[in-house]
Amino acid sequence: MNALLALYGIVAAQPAAQRSVLLAAAGYAAKCGGKCRTAFCAAVRGKASRWVAEWKLAPSDARQLYLTLAAATRGAADRPTNREHLSLAGSALSLAVPGSAPSAPELAEAAAGALAEYLRSSSIYTLDLLPLPAVAALAGNAKYGPLYKLVAAVLAGDVAGTRAASTPAALEAAGSGVTAEAVLSKARMTALLAACSAAGHGEVALAELQKALDVTDTAAVQSWVVKAIGAKLVEGRVDSVRGVLSVARSTHPSFGGPQWKKLGAQIAALKDTVGAAVAAMSAVKPPPHVSSRGVAAAVAAR
Missing domain, CATH: 1.25.10 (Leucine-rich Repeat Variant)
Structure with a gap:
């Protein structure tokens, strides 16, 4: 070789x-x-x-x-x-030959x-x-x-x-x-x-996850959540009292048309938010500039 x-x-x-x-x-x-x-x-x-x-x-x-x-x-x-x-x-399978x-x-x-x-x-x-x-x-x-x-x-x-x-x-x-x-x-x-x-950046009920994972109880669900967090597939926190998983980030099992559409909508919303912020900042007029000579003149006038 x-x-x-x-x-x-x-x-x-x-x-x-x-x-x-x-x-x-x-x-x-x-x-x-x-x-x-x-x-x-x-x-x-x-x-x-x-x-x-x-x-x-x-x-x-x-x-x-x-x-x-x-x-x-x-x-x-x-x-x-x-x-x-x-x-x-x-790459090979997607080529049109x-x-x-x-x-x-x-x-x-x-x-x-x-x-x-x-x-x-x-x-x-x-x-x-x-x-x-x-x-x-x-x-x-x-x-x-x-x-x-x-x-x-x-x-x-x-x-x-x-x-x-x-x-x-x-x-x-x-x-x-x-x-x-x-x-x-x-x-x-x-x-x-x-x-x-x-x-997304929301919550999932542990009972819902128990049903999806087909496990015996929510304790088993928490074990799977720990595995996912340890493998850096998910970022989140379990609230055992409320019985929910708060999700900060998650790996997508597949990223196809629906995911691209959702991402496009999120980017469009972000552009609108940034545009609105820029417009608001542009509308704010800064206070008039006061030079050091102007300050000296004001002091002398007193």
């Missing part, structure tokens, strides 16, 4: 050669795993979009690059690489890999890929349909739906490291995040 990365630097003046070396290194990292993959991921993290722009890649070539890098970063144990994998997969159907086998594999990565990660609770055509096409896929149904239930924070969707077929499609217990835990945390996100 070190030799391939060194060769990549040597051919810096030849974009086509650089791309070939990079793809070879990615394939080697995906095959060998371990330290080779760790070194490769550290070297390429966050650079894919820049390469696509610098090398002026056509959509089909850009998709190939994204898919190859995504395959190399899949299944890593660290959160930054997990996020990189989901970002690369999203002429003549390519959303249900193409290579796209189905990439989409399923991204969904499995989301389920496998114990620290990632946001996923924006489900609306993409290539991901939505998995719903009708014989092999990956159960996996899609399971991820949709988890992302919705539907604990009962997750329990029902955690079938052997879905867990098998997700691959190693994904268990029914872990998936149910992820669904409960997502249910908490969904309720807190909906509350």
Whole structure:
């Protein structure tokens, strides 16, 4: 791997050669795993979009690059690489390539890999890929349909739906490291995040959270809140006397059209508030300026 990365630097003046070396290194990292993959991921993290722009890649070539890098970063144990994998997969799946159907086998594999990565990660609770055509096409896929149904239930924070969707077929499609217990835990945390996100800077009743999380009592709810705060997914405070959670900030399980619309409304309201403040300040006339000479003249007149 070190030799391939060194060769990549040597051919810096030849974009086509650089791309070939990079793809070879990615394939080697995906095959060998371990330290080779760790070194490769550290070297390429966050650079894919820049390469696509610098090398002026056509959509089909850009998709190939994204898919190859995504395959190399899949299944890593660290959160930054997990996020990189989901970002690369999203970039590949969102590209419009002429003549390519959303249900193409290579796209189905990439989409399923991204969904499995989301389920496998114990620290990632946001996923924006489900609306993409290539991901939505998995719903009708014989092999990956159960996996899609399971991820949709988890992302919705539907604990009962997750329990029902955690079938052997879905867990098998997700691959190693994904268990029914872990998936149910992820669904409960997502249910908490969904309720807190909906509350904004408001309050959520603990009884409401108890129902959403499908737990025995509000003490169990408080345990989940502590976990969320410890993981920096939520900022807030529990008022046990009033039985509410006061939310200051919350991670969104997904950030799609409704969230962008809400953010746009908040920004528009902020602009109006700032504009009104500026107008009010402009209307205030400062007191007339009194110079030091004027003060001296006033004193002399006394």
